[in-house]
Structures are given as structure tokens and as C-alpha cells.
Amino acid sequence: MFRTALRNVLAHKARLLMTVLAVLLGVAFVSGTLVFTNTISGAYQNSSAKGFDHVDVAVTPGFQDAEGDRVGKPHELTDALLDEAAQVPGAASATGVVQGFTAVADKDGKLIGDGFSTRGGNYWGADDPRYPLVSGHAPKGEGEVLIDSRTAKRTGYEVGDTVRLSVDGPVLTPRITGIFTTDDGNVAAGGSLALFDTPTAQALFGKTGTYHEIDVRAEDGVTQAALKAELDGALPKDVVETTTGQRLADDQAEQIARSMSGLKQGLLVFAGIALFVGTFIIANTFTMLVAQRTKELALMRAVGASRRQVTRSVLIEAFVVGAVAAVSGLVAGVGIGAGLRSLMGTLDAPVPDGPLVITPGTVAAALAVGILVTMLAAWLPGRRAAKIPPVAAMSSVHARATTKSLVLRNTLGALFSAAGITVVLAATTMDGSDGQAPMGLGAVLLIIGVFILTPLLSRPLIAAAAPVLRAFGVSGKLARQNSVRNPRRTAATASALMIGLTLITGMTVMAGSLQKSIDKMASSAIEADYVVSMANFNQLSPDVAEKLEKLDGVTATSPLRDAPSRIGGETEYLTGVNGATIGKLTDLTVDDGSFTVGGTDVVVDDATADRLGWKAGSTFTVAYEDGQKQQLTVAGVYEGNEMIHGIMVDTATLAPHQPDPLDMQVMVKTAGGTSEAAKDSLVKALGSNPAIKVQDKKDISNEIAQMVTLMLNMLYGLLAMAVIVAVLGVINTLAMSVFERSQEIGMLRAVGLDRRGIKRMVRLESLVISLFGGVLGIGLGVFFGWAAGQLMGSKMATYELVLPWDRLAVFLALAAVVGVLAALWPARRAARLNMLTAIKAE
Numbered sequence: 001m002f003r004t005a006l007r008n009v010l011a012h013k014a015r016l017l018m019t020v021l022a023v024l025l026g027v028a029f030v031s032g033t034l035v036f037t038n039t040i041s042g043a044y045q046n047s048s049a050k051g052f053d054h055v056d057v058a059v060t061p062g063f064q065d066a067e068g069d070r071v072g073k074p075h076e077l078t079d080a081l082l083d084e085a086a087q088v089p090g091a092a093s094a095t096g097v098v099q100g101f102t103a104v105a106d107k108d109g110k111l112i113g114d115g116f117s118t119r120g121g122n123y124w125g126a127d128d129p130r131y132p133l134v135s136g137h138a139p140k141g142e143g144e145v146l147i148d149s150r151t152a153k154r155t156g157y158e159v160g161d162t163v164r165l166s167v168d169g170p171v172l173t174p175r176i177t178g179i180f181t182t183d184d185g186n187v188a189a190g191g192s193l194a195l196f197d198t199p200t201a202q203a204l205f206g207k208t209g210t211y212h213e214i215d216v217r218a219e220d221g222v223t224q225a226a227l228k229a230e231l232d233g234a235l236p237k238d239v240v241e242t243t244t245g246q247r248l249a250d251d252q253a254e255q256i257a258r259s260m261s262g263l264k265q266g267l268l269v270f271a272g273i274a275l276f277v278g279t280f281i282i283a284n285t286f287t288m289l290v291a292q293r294t295k296e297l298a299l300m301r302a303v304g305a306s307r308r309q310v311t312r313s314v315l316i317e318a319f320v321v322g323a324v325a326a327v328s329g330l331v332a333g334v335g336i337g338a339g340l341r342s343l344m345g346t347l348d349a350p351v352p353d354g355p356l357v358i359t360p361g362t363v364a365a366a367l368a369v370g371i372l373v374t375m376l377a378a379w380l381p382g383r384r385a386a387k388i389p390p391v392a393a394m395s396s397v398h399a400r401a402t403t404k405s406l407v408l409r410n411t412l413g414a415l416f417s418a419a420g421i422t423v424v425l426a427a428t429t430m431d432g433s434d435g436q437a438p439m440g441l442g443a444v445l446l447i448i449g450v451f452i453l454t455p456l457l458s459r460p461l462i463a464a465a466a467p468v469l470r471a472f473g474v475s476g477k478l479a480r481q482n483s484v485r486n487p488r489r490t491a492a493t494a495s496a497l498m499i500g501l502t503l504i505t506g507m508t509v510m511a512g513s514l515q516k517s518i519d520k521m522a523s524s525a526i527e528a529d530y531v532v533s534m535a536n537f538n539q540l541s542p543d544v545a546e547k548l549e550k551l552d553g554v555t556a557t558s559p560l561r562d563a564p565s566r567i568g569g570e571t572e573y574l575t576g577v578n579g580a581t582i583g584k585l586t587d588l589t590v591d592d593g594s595f596t597v598g599g600t601d602v603v604v605d606d607a608t609a610d611r612l613g614w615k616a617g618s619t620f621t622v623a624y625e626d627g628q629k630q631q632l633t634v635a636g637v638y639e640g641n642e643m644i645h646g647i648m649v650d651t652a653t654l655a656p657h658q659p660d661p662l663d664m665q666v667m668v669k670t671a672g673g674t675s676e677a678a679k680d681s682l683v684k685a686l687g688s689n690p691a692i693k694v695q696d697k698k699d700i701s702n703e704i705a706q707m708v709t710l711m712l713n714m715l716y717g718l719l720a721m722a723v724i725v726a727v728l729g730v731i732n733t734l735a736m737s738v739f740e741r742s743q744e745i746g747m748l749r750a751v752g753l754d755r756r757g758i759k760r761m762v763r764l765e766s767l768v769i770s771l772f773g774g775v776l777g778i779g780l781g782v783f784f785g786w787a788a789g790q791l792m793g794s795k796m797a798t799y800e801l802v803l804p805w806d807r808l809a810v811f812l813a814l815a816a817v818v819g820v821l822a823a824l825w826p827a828r829r830a831a832r833l834n835m836l837t838a839i840k841a842e
Contacts, residue, residue, distance in 0.1 A: 020325045023370050025724060027329025028336055031366040033268055035337025038357040043188075052252075053183070054095075054130045055245035056224045057231055059085055059214040062241050073564075073625065075239045077211040085214050088230045090222035095130070096211035098122040098201040101538045102194045103691030104147065105164040106155040111535055111690040117191025118536070118691075119184075120167065122201035131195060135159050136178025139197045142204075145174040146195040148187050152179045164690065165194060167204045168662065169534075169541035171687030206660050276499065311383050318378035319371060326370025333366060334358060413452030420446025424783075428790035435791045443784055447499065450780060454491030454498075459484050461772055472764060475757045478748075479764035483772075493730055494773030497818060500723040501774055501811055504716065505781020506788065508807050511709075513789045517799040519701045525644050526697055528556075528585040528667035529674045530682060535691050539662035544686060551685050553671050553678065556581040559663035560644075563654055566623040568612070572647065574622070576661075579650035585667040586644060592616040593636030600632050603648045605640025624657030674698075723814075727822050734766055734826035742833060749835040759827040766823035767816060774815025778808055 059081070061074040077096070086094035102120025104112045112118060123131060123146055126138050134149050136159040145165070147157060157163060161176050180195070187193050195201075202208050218227040224244040231242045243251075338356055423442030427435040450457075462483050469476030483490055532548065534540055545559045561576030579597035588595065593616025595603055604614055614620070618634040632649070640646070655661055670678045674696045682694045695703065738745065745758060753761075782803065789801050 020321055020328070023322060023325035023374055024329040024332065026373070027326050027366050027370040028332035030268065030369050031330045031333025031362055032336030032340065033333075034362040034365060035334055035356065035358055036340045038359055038362065039337060039341055039355075042355075042357045052245040052249045054217065055215045055248065056218040056222075057216045057228045057245065058243050058248055059216065059231065059235065060212075060241050060243065062237075062239050077214055077240070079209065081235065081240065082211065082214055084234055085216050085231060088216075088227075088234045090219055090227045090230050092217045092219045094217075095124045095128075095215045096122070096198065097213040097215055098198065098205050098207050099212055100167065100205040101534075101536055101691075102192075102204075103166045103535060103689075104151065104192045104194055105690035107157070109164065109688060109690055112151060112155065112192045117187075119191065120165075120194045120196065120201065120204070122198040123180075123195040124198065128195075131180040131182055134179045134181055136176070139174075139177050139195065139200070141197065142172070142200045143174050144177045144197070146178045146180050147176055148184075148193045149179050149181050150187055151192040163194075166689050166691040168539060169544040169686070169689070169692060171689045311379070314378055314381065315375055318375045322371035322374030323367070325374065326367045329370055330363060330366040333362075409452060410456050413449050413456070415449070416445050416452060417449030420444070420449050424787045428787050430791070439787060439791060442787075447502065447780065450498070450776060451491070451495045454495055454776070455487035457776070458487045458490050458494070458772060461775065462490075462768055465768055465771070469764060469768070472760060473757075474753060475760040476764055478761045479768060482761070482765045483768045490769055490772070494769050494776065497723070497727075497730070497770060497773035497815060498777040498780070501777025501815065502780040502784065504723075505778045505808065505811055506784035507781075508804055508811075509782055509785025509802070510788050510792075512802045512804045512807075513785070513800065514792065515701075515704070516802045518704050520800070525586060525588060525641055526667070527587045527669070528558075529670050529696060530668040530679065531665055531695050531700060532668060532682070532686075533665040533693050533695075535693055537664075539664060540666065540692075542661050542663060544692070545663055545666045547685055548666060548668055548682065551681065553681065554668055555671050556584045556669040558582045558585050558667050559651060560665050560667065561651060561654065561661060561663045563649075563658055563661075564625050567620055572608075572622075574649045574654060575646040576651040576654040576658075576663075577648050579652070581669075582648065582667075585669055588638040588640075588644065590636050590638050593634065595638060596635040597648050598650045599653060600630065601635040601650075602632050603636045603638055604634055605645040605647075606637055607640055607645065608647060609634070609637045624654070626657045626659065628657050723818070727818050730766055730770060730818065730822035731825060734762060734823055738762065738826050738830040738833075745830055745833055746835040749833070755831040758831045762827035762830050763820060763823040766826070767819035770815045770819030770822070771812070774812050777815075778811055782808075 059077065061077050063074050079096075082094055082096050085091065099119060099121040101118065103118050106112055123138055127133075128138075131146070133146075136146070139145055145163065147163065152158070157176055157179075159176055159178060162173050163176055165172050165174070174196075182193055184191075184193055196204065202210070205212075216227065216231065218224060224246055228242050228244050235242070334356070341356075420442045423438055423445060425442075427439035427442055429435075430438065462480060466480055469480045472479070532540070532544060539562075540559075542559070545557055548554055549557045556578075558578035558581045559576060563574045563576055565572055565574050577597060579599075579601075582597055583595050590603075591606055592609075593603075597603055604612075609615065612620075614634050614637070616634055616636055619631055620634075621629055621631050623629050630653075651661075668682065672678060679694055679696070683689075686692050686694070693699075748758065749755075786801055789799060792799055
């Protein structure tokens with residue numbers, strides 16, 4: 001049986017090629033994803049481990065628990081603690097570490113890095129072992145700075161140049177006194193690192209006389225664990241926490257692995273979709289191969305082969321095909337992984353240096369996926385073939401689908417579909433994340449149900465195309481009949497395309513609706529002409545709001561300032577605003593009371609008011625972060641949204657209780673409204689700072705739209721794999737159908753249908769099947785997009801469904817194009833059949 005199976009594989013090489021390609025693409029996607037994520041993760045982990053080479057034990061501040069009216073905040077690491085740490089037995093040295101966001105501009109004034117990985121810190125003493133100098137000398141005073149060698153190479157900065165940078169808003173222009181090397185993973189990944197002397201760094205990062213961390217080096221022969229034990233005994237336990245350098249490296253490696261797991265899972269989902277679609281092709285291929293070899297299998301049964309042996313022979317064929325596809329897919333996947341890593345470098349997202357990581361797990365996964373998927377898809381056709389009685393098979397009267405089997409299939413499909421719709425509809429009534437899992441389950445059930453019902457749905461939907469097909473004469477009529485002749489085959493072919501278009505359509509509907517909702521939210525909630533914020537969403541210095549308030553042409557400004565407090569024994573964040581102007585800068589619907597902020601009067605968003613049981617006129621006692629208490633009155637309750645919410649308190653009331661006030665953003669209204677001139681004046685007033693964004697409502701909407709569009713384009717690219725696999729399925733089905741119908745095509749040629757008519761018949765058949773899958777996919781996609789929107793709408797008051805009719809038309813046209821292209825080779829093959837040879841074919 002093994003030799004027979006191998007001969008069959010070799011005899012049907014061309015027919016099995018598309019199946020190999022379908023499995024190959026899915027395996028390549030899986031293995032490529034694993035290679036890429038393992039390589040990136042490994043590079044970051046190696047880089048982070050090097051970053052802790054100079055840390056044996058890290059001393060960090062403990063956190064005061066929030067109790068009663070006391071706001072929890074970290075303790076301070078003072079010079080006294082630094083000296084104590086340096087003097088414990090086994091300590092060779094102790095270094096005070098100060099760090100924070102530092103935006104560095106290139107020579108064109110543009111921000112280096114992505115805003116999140118642009119960091120700053122302190123250079124310890126005259127010779128900091130953490131950062132070996134390549135050239136120049138250590139910085140002294142606020143007018144001097146060091147930059148890393150990678151940033152210097154990318155930007156062309158040299159020792160002696162002046163660089164523009166910002167920590168929390170105001171622009172600084174220190175002189176570069178030196179360039180250093182570092183193993184910092186953020187720098188290796190495209191970020192930047194600027195170093196000041198310790199007093200300057202402490203002043204810039206709000207840590208005057210204190211540190212974010214104390215790094216202690218051990219003497220030779222002293223282990224990290226022993227040094228940690230000495231530090232634990234010498235330093236106050238409630239004030240500091242100690243962690244070994246190895247533990248820090250392990251924790252960071254684990255954090256990197258977790259952050260990469262989301263990307264890995266997302267990519268593997270799409271690989272799974274491609275494999276799922278490929279399963280239809282494999283099952284289709286083996287069903288048709290088995291049907292074409294019915295007499296051969298019957299003869300094997302007649303000469304003594306058992307049912308199990310017949311099934312086994314089909315599975316052996318599937319194993320060989322799957323093994324070839326899996327090995328080829330693994331090789332292709334390694335290339336994809338390497339290509340994706342290179343692509344990140346060209347997209348300004350470089351990663352640390354490191355080798356390409358191909359783990360045994362990746363190899364095993366690729367082989368297992370390719371072989372198992374192929375064998376599982378081939379098992380049912382093989383089992384079905386083994387059940388055919390030998391005499392019936394030899395007489396070509398083998399079992400067709402009985403009425404009982406069709407009733408069972410349709411009943412099962414209806415039950416799955418009904419269950420899926422019920423679960424999805426139930427999920428739309430849930431709150432946010434609670435409904436995600438049920439909705440995912442409902443979507444899977446509905447897709448399975450529709451797939452089972454597709455043979456039943458194919459007849460009425462394809463019949464609806466009959467008036468159009470009649471225009472093509474005999475070819476059109478034959479194409480319609482061929483499409484419904486074997487509804488199971490048509491259904492399996494169309495379902496592959498249906499799944500891809502379902503996902504694409506659903507995501508497009510969700511993205512369009514989300515963008516519309518964000519536009520509506522920005523236009524309805526904000527009356528300010530501009531919103532000023534940091535490029536990395538960090539906090540702004542209060543100097544920014546003060547500068548803008550004094551600027552000519554500015555009529556109103558207000559910061560949005562976060563401040564922790566204690567209310568009723570729980571931590572609540574207050575939002576500091578300019579009470580006199582906030583009403584002019586926002587347009588929020590007031591449900592209760594009035595929108596009055598000033599003195600002890602505050603306004604509260606509806607969600608917070610409901611949670612705390614407040615209404616207009618309610619009073620409550622707040623404990624500020626300095627421990628002082630005050631009674632405040634709720635003047636009004638407004639409808640909050642994702643952009644503006646919280647307990648709004650006048651900054652004049654809040655500021656005396658804030659040791660370090662910082663603003664999240666500043667809202668600005670100008671005399672002439674939005675204009676390029678007004679925007680330029682704001683930018684110049686802030687020193688043309690690369691770290692600060694000045695945005696109008698359109699800019700805010702476009703920034704979010706850009707993120708949504710980028711994500712959508714990435715998803716389109718990933719789902720294109722499933723569509724490509726679906727195209728291969730259509731080609732495969734048509735090619736094998738042409739082979740199966742060789743005698744019929746020969747007869748049609750003999751009775752007068754010319755080659756052009758044969759080509760037209762095959763093309764129209766492909767077009768009908770593709771459009772059938774397209775209509776089902778778009779219909780399901782719209783339903784899922786609506787359902788997901790209902791779920792999001794529970795958290796977004798401005799959400800509304802938007803159907804992108806233009807894109808839906810493009811998707812339907814894409815399905816038609818798929819059908820036309822997929823039919824090119826099978827149609828040409830059908831037209832070139834020799835009619836006499838075809839008529840004699842069995």
C-alpha cells in the first residue's frame with residue numbers, strides 16, 4: 001500500500017501542486033512568525049542582559065501605601081542612603097542613577113527615535129564605567145551633554161556641536177562635550193540617550209538631591225545574593241527595596257517575552273486563518289482525487305485490500321504531500337523571518353544586533369502543522385472512499401449524497417448558525433471586555449454554521465445570477481449548471497474566499513465606524529483651537545501653559561493636570577483646569593447642575609458620579625497629596641468621554657497642594673481660530689520644540705486615523721495570505737474539475753461549442769463561485785462589524801455604524817477579479833483538450 005500511495009503521488013504531481021502551495025504558504029507564515037519573534041526577543045534579551053553588567057544589586061525606593069487620607073507615593077533615595085549602600089561589607093562602589101524622558105532633535109529639528117525610547121540620565125563622576133567615552137570629556141553644568149555613538153552616527157553630531165533637546169517642555173541647547181557607547185536595548189533599537197552631570201540631571205528630572213535608583217557593584221568574590229543580604233540588613237526595609245542584577249535581567253527578559261507574545265499570537269492567528277482556508281483546498285483536492293480513482297480503489301478492495309488499507313493509502317499520500325510542503329514552508333519561513341527583521345530597519349524601527357534564531361520548537365511546529373493539517377483534511381475523503389462497495393464503485397454507481405445526509409447536514413448547519421447568531425447578539429448587550437470572548441465564540445459558531453449550509457445556500461444565490469449568465473448564451477447556461485452540479489465542491493471552494501473577505505470586511509467596517517466616532521467626539525467635546533502635548537504623551541512643564549497664556553492672539557488657555565488624592569479612603573485622580581476658561585475650551589453636555597469650576601466648586605463626569613453616588617450639590621472631603629484636607633462641592637455632572645473626563649478642580653485650588661505640578665496637555669483658543677499662521681506662532685513661542693506637539697482637532701483626528709489606517713493596512717497584508725490561498729483553491733478546483741469533465745468537454749466541442757465558448761464557460765463558472773463566496777463573506781463581515789461596534793459603543797457614546805459602500809464594492813470587485821484570474825489556466829487547458837481523446841477518456 002505504501003508503494004501504491006507513492007506511485008499515486010508521483011502520478012498526480014500537477015494536481016497536488018496547488019495543495020502543496022496552500023500548505024506551504026500557511027507553514028511559511030507560522031514558521032516565519034516564530035523565527036521573527038524569537039529573533040527580536042532574543043536580540044532584546046541579550047541587549048538588556050548586557051545593560052545590567054554593571055549592576056550587582058539595584059536599590060529602588062519603596063512605596064508608601066495609601067491609607068486613610070494619605071496619598072501613596074515613593075520614598076526618596078537620598079545621598080545619605082547612597083553613602084550607606086557604598087559602605088556595606090562586600091560593596092565595591094555605589095552609583096546614584098537619575099533618568100527620564102529627554103527628546104533630542106536632529107540637525108533638521110526633528111525628533112530622534114519614536115518619542116518613547118528617547119531617554120536621558122546622569123553621567124557619574126569623571127569616568128562612568130557604564131558608559132565608556134569614545135571621544136571628548138564628561139559634562140559639567142547645565143550647558144553640557146553627552147550623546148550616544150549610535151545617535152551621533154545617525155545624525156552627524158560631533159563633539160563641540162550644539163544640540164536642541166527638551167525634558168518636559170522648555171528647549172535646552174547644551175554643547176556636546178563627548179560621545180559614549182552603550183548596550184542599552186532602546187538605543188540599539190533606534191532610540192537615543194543623552195547624559196548630563198548628576199546635579200543637572202537631578203534638577204532636570206525633578207530629583208534634586210535624590211535618585212531614581214542606586215546601583216551597587218560587588219567586590220571580587222562576593223556574590224550578588226550575599227551583597228543583597230548585606231544591603232537588606234543595613235538599609236531601612238520600609239524605605240528601599242533591593243533586587244539583584246541577575247533578577248533584573250531575568251525580569252526584563254520575561255517582560256520582553258510577554259510584550260512579544262502579543263505580536264506572536266496576533267501573527268499566528270492569521271497564520272491559522274491561512275491554514276484553515278488551506279484545509280478546504282486540501283479536502284477538496286483529495287475528495288476529487290479519490291472520486292477520480294474510484295474504480296482503482298474498488299479494484300484494490302476486490303483483490304483483498306481492506307477499508308483500513310484504502311484509508312491508509314490516502315493518508316500516506318497526504319503525509320508525503322504535507323511533509324514536502326512543511327519542509328518547503330519552513331525554508332520559506334526562515335526567509336520571511338529574516339526579511340521582516342530587515343524590513344523593520346527600513347521602517348525606522350531597527351532592532352538590536354543578534355543572530356537569526358531558529359529553535360527546535362519552530363522546526364517541530366512547522367513540520368507538525370504542515371503534516372497534521374494535510375492528513376486531517378485528507379482523512380474524511382479517504383474514509384468515505386473506503387466505504388464505497390467495490391461492485392458499486394466499479395460500475396461507477398458509487399454513493400452520492402443521500403437525502404438523509406443532506407437533511408442532517410442542513411439541520412446541523414442551521415443549529416450552528418442559530419447558536420452563533422444568538423451568542424453574538426447576547427454579547428452585544430454586555431459591557432466592553434466582558435463580551436469579547438462570547439462574541440469570538442459566536443463568530444466561530446456562525447462561520448462554521450454558514451460553511452455547513454453553503455451547499456444549500458449555493459443553489460438560490462447562484463440561481464439569482466441566471467439572468468446575467470443568459471446573456472452569454474450556451475456558455476453562461478452551462479457555467480450555472482456546472483456551479484450547482486456539485487454543491488459541496490462549490491461550497492468548499494467559495495468558503496475559502498468567504499472567510500478571508502469576512503475578516504477583511506468586518507475590520508473595515510469597525511475601523512471606519514471607529515474613525516467616524518473619534519471625529520465626532522473631537523468636534524463635539526473640544527472648543528479649543530489647539531491642544532498642546534508631549535510627543536511621547538509624557539507630562540509638560542507648567543512653564544508651557546504660562547508661555548502660551550501670555551502670547552499675543554491667545555484668548556484662553558487651560559491645562560489638564562493630573563493630581564492624585566484620597567476621597568473616602570480610596571485613591572482618586574483630580575484633573576486640574578483653569579476654572580475661568582475651561583468652559584470656553586470645551587463643549588460638554590451637563591446632565592445635572594451647572595458647569596462651574598472655581599474655588600471649592602468642581603464638576604464631575606457622569607461615570608464617576610454614578611460610581612461615587614454624587615449629584616449636583618453633593619459635598620465631599622478630599623485629601624491632597626501633601627496631606628491637607630478640603631471640602632469640595634459638586635457644582636455639576638457632565639457627560640464624559642475618552643478625551644475628557646474626571647473630577648475637574650481649579651488649578652488655583654490645586655496648586656498649593658502640589659509639590660511638583662505637571663500638565664498632561666494644554667488647551668488653547670486663539671482670536672482668529674485655526675490657521676497655519678496661528679499654529680506657527682504657537683510652535684515658535686515654544687522654541688520649535690521637537691518634543692512638543694501642537695495639534696488642532698483635525699490633526700488629532702488624523703493622528704488617530706493614521707494609527708487605525710496603519711493597523712488596517714497591516715491586517716490587510718496579513719489577510720492577503722488567506723486570499724492567496726483561496727485563489728489557489730479556486731484554480732485547483734477548476735483545474736481538477738476540467739480534468740474530471742474531459743469527456744463532457746470533448747462532447748461539447750464535438751457538437752459545435754468552439755474553444756472560445758469553452759474558455760468562457762470555465763471563466764463564468766469561476767466568476768460565479770468567487771462572487772458567491774464574496775457575497776457571503778461581505779454579508780458576514782458587515783454583521784460582525786456591526787456586532788463589534790455595538791460592543792464598542794457601550795464604552796464610546798459617540799460610536800455610530802458606518803458602512804463603507806465604496807470599499808465593500810471594491811471587495812466584491814476583488815472577488816470577481818479573483819474568479820477571472822483563477823480561471824485563466826484551467827480555461828486555457830480546457831480549450832486545448834483534443835476532442836477525440838477527451839471523448840474516449842474515462
